[in-house]
Amino acid sequence: MGGARVTPVLELRGLHKHFGRYRVLNGIDLTVDEGKTVALIGGSGSGKSTLLKCANLLEQVTDGEIYFDGEEITDPRVDTDAVRRKFGVVFQSYNLFPHMTALRNVALAPRVVGKRSRAEAEQRARELLARVGLADKADSYPDRMSGGQQQRTAIARALANEPRLLLLDEVTSALDPELVGEVLDLIGELKAQGMTILMATHEMDFCRRAADTVCFLDGGVVAESGPPEQVLGSPSSPRLRQFLSRVTHH
Amino acid sequence: MTHAPGWNDAHHTYFSGHVFRTQTGTIFRGFLIDMKIFLIAEPCVLAIGLLIAVLRTSLSPVLAPVRIGCALYVDIFRGCPTLILLYLIGLGVPALHLHHVTKSVEFWGTVAIVISYSAYVTEVVRSGIQSVHPSQRAAARSLGLSSQQTLRLVVLPQGVRSVVPALLNDLVALTKDVGLISIVGAVAESIERATAYEDYFFNFTPYVIAAILFILVAAPLGRLSDWYTLRTMRRQGWAALA
Ligand SMILES: Nc1ncnc2c1ncn2[C@@H]1O[C@H](COP(=O)(O)OP(=O)(O)O)[C@@H](O)[C@H]1O
Numbered sequence: 001m002g003g004a005r006v007t008p009v010l011e012l013r014g015l016h017k018h019f020g021r022y023r024v025l026n027g028i029d030l031t032v033d034e035g036k037t038v039a040l041i042g043g044s045g046s047g048k049s050t051l052l053k054c055a056n057l058l059e060q061v062t063d064g065e066i067y068f069d070g071e072e073i074t075d076p077r078v079d080t081d082a083v084r085r086k087f088g089v090v091f092q093s094y095n096l097f098p099h100m101t102a103l104r105n106v107a108l109a110p111r112v113v114g115k116r117s118r119a120e121a122e123q124r125a126r127e128l129l130a131r132v133g134l135a136d137k138a139d140s141y142p143d144r145m146s147g148g149q150q151q152r153t154a155i156a157r158a159l160a161n162e163p164r165l166l167l168l169d170e171v172t173s174a175l176d177p178e179l180v181g182e183v184l185d186l187i188g189e190l191k192a193q194g195m196t197i198l199m200a201t202h203e204m205d206f207c208r209r210a211a212d213t214v215c216f217l218d219g220g221v222v223a224e225s226g227p228p229e230q231v232l233g234s235p236s237s238p239r240l241r242q243f244l245s246r247v248t249h250h
Numbered sequence: 251m252t253h254a255p256g257w258n259d260a261h262h263t264y265f266s267g268h269v270f271r272t273q274t275g276t277i278f279r280g281f282l283i284d285m286k287i288f289l290i291a292e293p294c295v296l297a298i299g300l301l302i303a304v305l306r307t308s309l310s311p312v313l314a315p316v317r318i319g320c321a322l323y324v325d326i327f328r329g330c331p332t333l334i335l336l337y338l339i340g341l342g343v344p345a346l347h348l349h350h351v352t353k354s355v356e357f358w359g360t361v362a363i364v365i366s367y368s369a370y371v372t373e374v375v376r377s378g379i380q381s382v383h384p385s386q387r388a389a390a391r392s393l394g395l396s397s398q399q400t401l402r403l404v405v406l407p408q409g410v411r412s413v414v415p416a417l418l419n420d421l422v423a424l425t426k427d428v429g430l431i432s433i434v435g436a437v438a439e440s441i442e443r444a445t446a447y448e449d450y451f452f453n454f455t456p457y458v459i460a461a462i463l464f465i466l467v468a469a470p471l472g473r474l475s476d477w478y479t480l481r482t483m484r485r486q487g488w489a490a491l492a
């Protein structure tokens with residue numbers, strides 16, 4: 001211990017998000033350090049998706065600050081489009097663009113945002129598709145791919161901007177059980193390659209294996225956080241114990 | 251049926267070989283004029299319809315006054331029957347005798363048709379834009395695309411595709427309604443002849459009254475559909491990406 005404190009990739013300080021009178025987030029404090037994987041767990045409706053959407057400014061925060069590599073991105077003068085480019089986001093329902101092939105889905109950001117030539121962007125997209133094991137699906141449209149293939153394409157798309165941080169929102173929840181493994185394996189590989197990840201998940205086994213920190217969201221705050229063996233192994237609050245017994249039953 | 255008492259008269263009235271021989275050329279020329287008008291009007295209708303639909307569905311708070319203007323445009327010109335609009339613009343504008351402004355009924359009739367049809371097409375395109383799920387915008391914005399890039403590359407291609415059948419339907423209706431211009435042309439001619447012989451004064455007031463009545467019926471219906479769409483959008487969480 002005692003080394004110089006490294007600036008975290010993402011830091012949320014006292015984050016509040018209200019929808020009208022409905023207070024979803026009530027003062028979230030959370031830090032994601034470089035190369036680490038932080039897992040968000042919590043009941044349905046506890047605000048995991050809302051937290052992730054606030055993090056890359058898809059939702060406007062009600063109060064509190066967000067720091068990205070030490071820069072306050074909740075500052076109103078910040079160029080939000082430029083900030084979002086530094087995040088890669090993967091959604092529960094894939095959200096691939098149905099009118100584009102897998103290749104064009106992945107090549108879109110390098111072309112439009114990265115201002116690369118078509119040839120360069122497609123070359124990069126092919127590399128990324130190969131990396132997620134879908135080199136042969138480049139010319140397929142999303143509706144011709146399995147859920148697992150679509151989600152792996154979505155991960156390739158999220159990597160296209162070379163993000164500093166990956167936000168994963170229950171990326172395996174919509175998948176058939178036999179397809180969950182291929183997506184989790186891919187995320188494990190990304191982590192091993194040094195990617196920084198903030199993910200909402202219901203996969204407790206995966207949490208135990210891959211997460212460095214687990215945060216339990218309850219009542220709009222991080223009610224409990226720590227290494228997975230501590231949070232999942234010896235939960236201190238009855239709420240967390242109750243939650244864990246519910247999710248491990250299926 | 252061929253033994254019906256009126257058959258010979260009817261047969262002559264509808265299928266006269268003489269008229270067929272002498273008039274087909276004239277009619278065909280008229281048809282070609284209609285097609286020419288159609289080919290000019292259609293791109294204008296699509297361009298204006300697309301522009302207004304995009305402005306109407308914009309989420310930016312700055313564009314609120316523009317959105318209201320677009321809603322008025324649709325309420326007024328979709329509510330007003332095409333024929334009445336043709337009389338008001340196709341006959342009305344030339345009757346103003348403005349300097350340096352053409353008095354061609356064909357020209358102003360085309361303008362009237364374009365205004366009327368673009369109001370319909372606006373609503374078709376708008377429904378297409380709104381049929382694209384907000385998660386598509388979320389995905390595009392997450393990649394760092396600006397709102398305009400998201401509209402152009404993600405929302406419009408999907409939205410327009412989903413309303414192509416409805417647009418084609420409007421297109422077919424347009425091919426027929428350009429023919430109304432020739433009726434207005436004939437009316438214009440007879441007014442001219444009448445004014446040459448006597449102090450005949452053509453008055454637009456009845457058309458204005460009729461137009462207002464029609465618009466008064468259509469506007470609340472438009473508001474009702476706006477309210478319904480907005481409610482649906484709120485439930486899908488659209489407001490988030492203003
Ligand atoms: N755009 C919105 N408007 C109103 N309420 C919302 C909106 N988005 C989410 N919520 C509400 O916020 C709560 C948290 O939702 P969410 O973040 O999706 O939870 P989780 O991902 O943990 O299941 C839910 O009760 C949800 O209904």
Ligand SMILES: [Mg+2]
Nearest residue numbers: 048049050170
């Ligand atoms: Mg969620």
